[in-house]
Amino acid sequence: MNRKEGLRFARWAEGLIILQSVVYGFGDPISKIAFEVTPVYTMMSVRYLIAFATVFILFRKRIINTLRTVPARAWLIPGICIGMSYLLNNVALSLTDATSVAFLRSLSVVLTPAFAFIIYRRSYRFIQILIQIMVLPGMYLLCVRGGLSGFGLGEVLAIAAAALTAGALVFSGKFLETVDPVSMTALQAGCSALLALIGCLVIEGGFDLERTTPEAWAIILYLAIACTFLGYLMQNLALTKISDRMVSLLQCLCPVMTAVFSFFLLGETLTAAGFAGAAIIIVCIVSSTLISAGGDYTQKE
Numbered sequence: 001m002n003r004k005e006g007l008r009f010a011r012w013a014e015g016l017i018i019l020q021s022v023v024y025g026f027g028d029p030i031s032k033i034a035f036e037v038t039p040v041y042t043m044m045s046v047r048y049l050i051a052f053a054t055v056f057i058l059f060r061k062r063i064i065n066t067l068r069t070v071p072a073r074a075w076l077i078p079g080i081c082i083g084m085s086y087l088l089n090n091v092a093l094s095l096t097d098a099t100s101v102a103f104l105r106s107l108s109v110v111l112t113p114a115f116a117f118i119i120y121r122r123s124y125r126f127i128q129i130l131i132q133i134m135v136l137p138g139m140y141l142l143c144v145r146g147g148l149s150g151f152g153l154g155e156v157l158a159i160a161a162a163a164l165t166a167g168a169l170v171f172s173g174k175f176l177e178t179v180d181p182v183s184m185t186a187l188q189a190g191c192s193a194l195l196a197l198i199g200c201l202v203i204e205g206g207f208d209l210e211r212t213t214p215e216a217w218a219i220i221l222y223l224a225i226a227c228t229f230l231g232y233l234m235q236n237l238a239l240t241k242i243s244d245r246m247v248s249l250l251q252c253l254c255p256v257m258t259a260v261f262s263f264f265l266l267g268e269t270l271t272a273a274g275f276a277g278a279a280i281i282i283v284c285i286v287s288s289t290l291i292s293a294g295g296d297y298t299q300k301e
Helices: 003-035 040-069 073-095 098-105 108-120 126-143 153-175 181-203 214-239 244-250 253-266 272-296
Strands: none
Touching: 003 040, 003 214, 003 244, 003 253, 040 073, 040 181, 040 214, 073 098, 073 153, 073 181, 098 126, 098 153, 108 126, 108 153, 108 244, 126 244, 126 253, 126 272, 153 181, 153 214, 153 244, 181 214, 214 244, 244 272, 253 272
């Protein structure tokens, strides 16, 4: 692949993660609507089960072939990481402020390149790491704005979720060399469903769908198909063309999009600090993509 073709594929992959951020950004505020009538882990269990069933029905031959021919660790490790990250994130939300969780989970933007260096000895240029770190003040201004609410078990779990998110990106990027993106998506959804079911049984005592309205069911279907099936797939496809570091940076657009959709759907507004934080995040992302276009690009950095 020549440089021009490689750059075109990289831009395509970056576009997928931007689209994923838009999809997730819309999913966050509508999730709050569904949570009013459906318990968290019941909703997560149904969401992931629908996502897994959908992708399995569509691509069952490919998935079964992967299970037969690929070592289990190639999909089990990233699957457990991504499933546990969502599980701990929701437990953290039940224990502390959502703004604190959002900020602490954004630590994945610096943990991802750190893990890639520690596990796979992947090196980065100083300017790349600097841009990655500069996102954190932007995330703080956007998500926290008034300071963290304290530091307790909820905050610890949010940091653990950030580490697992970083692990999911690093391991997925590596194992996608042997597992095709569709199979990885299905198996990650399956792991997420299993872990959510455990949380549902342990924390909520089983399924509770008695108060789930048609509106909530529509939201669950959106979260299952758009956010889980297509969201996981877009991430896995992107990881075959760009680095986990770049994916984690682009995913910082998600809270920006959440703020935009929350304004229109929930009437929530940003302070001046929030707008400043969003601007910092966007500048960092644009700077990173310009560096790639200007000569820093390789297919997966």
